[in-house]
Amino acid sequence: MGTVVRNGLGPMITDRLERPLGSLRVSVTDRCNLRCRYCMPEQDYVWLPKQSILTFEEIARLVGIFTALGVEKVRLTGGEPLLRHDLPTLTRMLAGNPRIRDLALTTNGLLLAKQAEALKQAGLGRVTVSLDTLRPERMRELARSDKHSDVLDGIAAACAAGFRLKLNTVVMRGVNDDELVSLIEFGHRHRAEVRFIEYMDVGGATGWSAEQVFSQREILARLSAHFGTITAVTERVDSSAPAERFRLPDGTTFGIVASTTAPFCRSCDRSRLTADGTWFLCLYAERGIELREPLRNGATDAELSDLIAATWRGRTDRGAEQRLGMANRTPLFQVEGLRADPHREMHTRGG
């Protein structure tokens, strides 16, 4: 653990398991315009107070401190990030930070058609769209929305704007596991790499059960039964990407994020900043570190930097691995616990 200086680059802060402070997910709002069964299944929610939401200037300042400590990858997320008014302005502010090597966005795509071009102009590098089904009626049931065509329009607009796209699919047994082949084919047509995500027992997933998890092994079996032999793509040794990537016989690649059955805690370099400035070191962490209070109470950049660096150096989190070791795994939180502290919600922590 400590600080290592990289060739020609800034410092690299590492935690107790030698994991660098490498990537930061910035949630810009806890609000969402979908109600996905695996994330926001309830009828109503406790939202973060408006006055606690960081301004763009506050976000850019904190991101600047994180990048000075070694963060090179920043992903804007939420809730639904495109619900935040004028996201291209924040994007432009962050794109002006030369330490950010990879500036990305995760969105459900509903509002992407209108904003794709402005985001591209603002300097956004990559877009990931969540797409759990190709069937509008299924989306109605899974996400309580009849706007499937808006998502498809958003994907088309992002392609037209010249973005490299990824598509995220949370696979749930008996819900959408029959669409793996068609999703791969859809991705192929849009030159977008599909990433299948195992259903995780994160905060918000109050209906989670182990039986509904369609595992990496099953995903591979299903796809190879259709496409033939699948080979693993060898990643760079220093890759901390959560998805394991695979190649079909025709060269099409896809990823699987096996956080539930094969966690990648040992190489996890990501942390999360909520829209109200709470910093989480692990998706499964019980609590986060308040950065908004010192920020608004006049802390200097050096003081905030010291707080962040000291916290990261002490990090030991291995949340997903610990969950895997549990005998009778049930949802991480019950509804009452989520209502008592909305910071426990996935839509607040940012996926």
Ligand code: SAM
């Ligand atoms: N609204 C945006 C979107 O839909 O992409 C960004 C926020 S969403 C919380 C980010 C990611 O978290 C999505 O890809 C979503 O599928 C994933 N996610 C949410 N709950 C999950 C769960 N229980 N298991 C696995 N992935 C989940």
